[in-house]
Amino acid sequence: DAGITQSPRHKVTETGTPVTLRCHQTENHRYMYWYRQDPGHGLRLIHYSYGVKDTDKGEVSDGYSVSRSKTEDFLLTLESATSSQTSVYFCAISADRQNTEAFFGQGTRLTVV
Amino acid sequence: AQSVTQLGSHVSVSEGALVLLRCNYSSSVPPYLFWYVQYPNQGLQLLLKYTSAATLVKGINGFEAEFKKSETSFHLTKPSAHMSDAAEYFCAVSDEGYSTLTFGKGTMLLVSP
Numbered sequence: 001d002a003g004i005t006q007s008p009r010h011k012v013t014e015t016g017t018p019v020t021l022r023c024h025q026t027e028n029h030r031y032m033y034w035y036r037q038d039p040g041h042g043l044r045l046i047h048y049s050y051g052v053k054d055t056d057k058g059e060v061s062d063g064y065s066v067s068r069s070k071t072e073d074f075l076l077t078l079e080s081a082t083s084s085q086t087s088v089y090f091c092a093i094s095a096d097r098q099n100t101e102a103f104f105g106q107g108t109r110l111t112v113v
Numbered sequence: 114a115q116s117v118t119q120l121g122s123h124v125s126v127s128e129g130a131l132v133l134l135r136c137n138y139s140s141s142v143p144p145y146l147f148w149y150v151q152y153p154n155q156g157l158q159l160l161l162k163y164t165s166a167a168t169l170v171k172g173i174n175g176f177e178a179e180f181k182k183s184e185t186s187f188h189l190t191k192p193s194a195h196m197s198d199a200a201e202y203f204c205a206v207s208d209e210g211y212s213t214l215t216f217g218k219g220t221m222l223l224v225s226p
Contacts (some may be wrong), residue, residue, distance in 0.1 A: 031212065033213070033214075035216075040122070040218060041218060042203060042216040042217055042218040042219045043157075043203065043216040044216075045213055045214075045215075048212065048213060050212055056212075058213065090156060090157070092157075092214075097212040098145050098164075098207045098212075099145070099147075099205075099207045099212075099213070099214045100145060100162060100164055100207075101159070101162075102147075102159070102214065103159075104149075104156035104157040104158075105156050106155060106156045107154075107155075107156055
């Protein structure tokens with residue numbers, strides 16, 4: 001299995017609080033991604049990174065920010081959590097930009113109450 | 114822009130029957146195409162991929178898919194379903210113009226004895 005770890009695996013938080021999810025990889029892959037998965041929507045890209053300090057927005061980036069200060073870590077922050085951000089969040093890594101071999105983490109289940 | 118359409122949010126088959134999960138894509142340039150499988154409470158696992166080599170691609174667990182450019186399709190098949198195949202399946206597309214994967218909404222495969 002690819003070395004990719006998400007933390008925490010489960011979190012319950014209150015509306016309006018900041019939340020940070022962490023993705024850590026040991027593969028030294030250049031590309032890292034954050035997706036959210038919701039029933040009926042599949043996976044939708046939130047943000048991605050193509051190198052240290054290089055990030056870009058995805059399809060559903062509103063309300064989220066990211067940071068990548070080291071190759072191995074990619075952080076996703078919800079500045080002020082809302083109930084619509086209740087979801088399962090997946091991190092993925094890839095060695096190439098076409099994602100010909102992308103690996104996914106186990107997911108973080110976030111509930112905003 | 115890339116897009117993926119998976120026909121049928123749920124597909125039910127009997128054990129031993131043919132599995133056919135449909136995927137159609139749109140891409141302005143030759144695509145890379147993927148099928149991922151997700152078991153309950155787990156991340157996504159790559160089943161197979163098409164990266165412009167052979168049009169018939171074989172993957173893990175006896176699955177295969179055929180790239181048909183004229184039909185813009187990449188349907189997933191397995192000759193004989195097994196109970197352990199019950200999971201959610203996602204088709205995804207990437208191409209030279211993008212650094213990201215675009216996913217379909219997923220198809221839940223149900224296998225009955």
